[in-house]
Amino acid sequence: MKLRSLLFVPGDSERKFAKARGIGADVLILDLEDAVAPSRKDEARATVATLLDDTAPRDFAFFVRVNPFDTGLTLADMAAVVKPGLDGLLIPKANGAHDIAQIGHYLDALEQKAGMAIGTVRLMVVATETPAAMFALGSYAPVHPRLVGLTWGAEDLAAAIGATGNKGDDGSWTFPYQVARAQCLFAAASAGVAPLDTLYADFRDDAGLERSCRDARRDGFVGRIAIHPDQVATINRCFSPSDAEIAEARLIVDAFAAQPDAGTLGIGGKMYDIPHLKAARRTLATVGE
Numbered sequence: 001m002k003l004r005s006l007l008f009v010p011g012d013s014e015r016k017f018a019k020a021r022g023i024g025a026d027v028l029i030l031d032l033e034d035a036v037a038p039s040r041k042d043e044a045r046a047t048v049a050t051l052l053d054d055t056a057p058r059d060f061a062f063f064v065r066v067n068p069f070d071t072g073l074t075l076a077d078m079a080a081v082v083k084p085g086l087d088g089l090l091i092p093k094a095n096g097a098h099d100i101a102q103i104g105h106y107l108d109a110l111e112q113k114a115g116m117a118i119g120t121v122r123l124m125v126v127a128t129e130t131p132a133a134m135f136a137l138g139s140y141a142p143v144h145p146r147l148v149g150l151t152w153g154a155e156d157l158a159a160a161i162g163a164t165g166n167k168g169d170d171g172s173w174t175f176p177y178q179v180a181r182a183q184c185l186f187a188a189a190s191a192g193v194a195p196l197d198t199l200y201a202d203f204r205d206d207a208g209l210e211r212s213c214r215d216a217r218r219d220g221f222v223g224r225i226a227i228h229p230d231q232v233a234t235i236n237r238c239f240s241p242s243d244a245e246i247a248e249a250r251l252i253v254d255a256f257a258a259q260p261d262a263g264t265l266g267i268g269g270k271m272y273d274i275p276h277l278k279a280a281r282r283t284l285a286t287v288g289e
Ligand code: COA
Pocket: 007, 008, 009, 010, 015, 016, 017, 019, 020, 031, 034, 035, 199, 227, 228, 229
């Protein structure tokens, strides 16, 4: 499953869904949580359930963000949307792997009822939205068989601890949220799932999004959340290897293949060793080589 761009679409907006489906996002996340007003939760759930029945060919994975456990709405959300057509759920405000295990058990039963193979529905988690979650990031390894990615969020975390802000004057995350971002990255790597950066809220600032995506990719994130269709192309581009990177990766892999007993090699006047080989293989894997 490609997980470069994950575009949020409010679950009560068929209009936005129609707009989002042709945009090139790897994943559409139909939201039943905070993009939907409490008065429209039932309507959104019914709308998303109907959209899932559309059998037209898709070039995106269909995910739904359900409401978190403390709302009492999670099971009704799951009961409505676990059916053929659903590729995955995004679990917000998770407090650790035990929440994912519980969701997994519910999914076993709901998939059985819907006539789906057990394990079809994959999971992504917003892993830093509560203070307790910050102490549970290590729990995602060993990995749950349904889990494919971890992402993080700064807004709910800031609200939960009573912060008056989460960004400095220059727009960068303040230290507590840099910790959340980095810990999410390490948690995902340790579980062997995709680390996915959080959203870039200023959806008119394409240059800022591009810079932020380049930083994220450098740090190890493999994709990120989008909140507006205009963000998808930039995100896809930034999280895909460039032609030059692919060419360099091929050079490294070929050089080591030609000298299978070498642990370190000089190529073009630069030193390459096993970590470089691993990175080159990972780059080629993203383009199917
Ligand atoms: N998915 C699909 N279509 C979207 C979209 C999205 N996430 N965001 C905007 N669009 C559509 C708009 O409906 C509009 O289409 P129209 O011209 O046919 O009406 C077009 O793109 C241009 O939108 P624009 O005017 O630039 O933005 P807006 O003011 O209408 O919407 C937001 C701004 C933030 C409300 C909107 O981008 C949005 O709903 N984002 C997702 C929010 C969300 O799901 N948050 C939860 C996770 S944090």
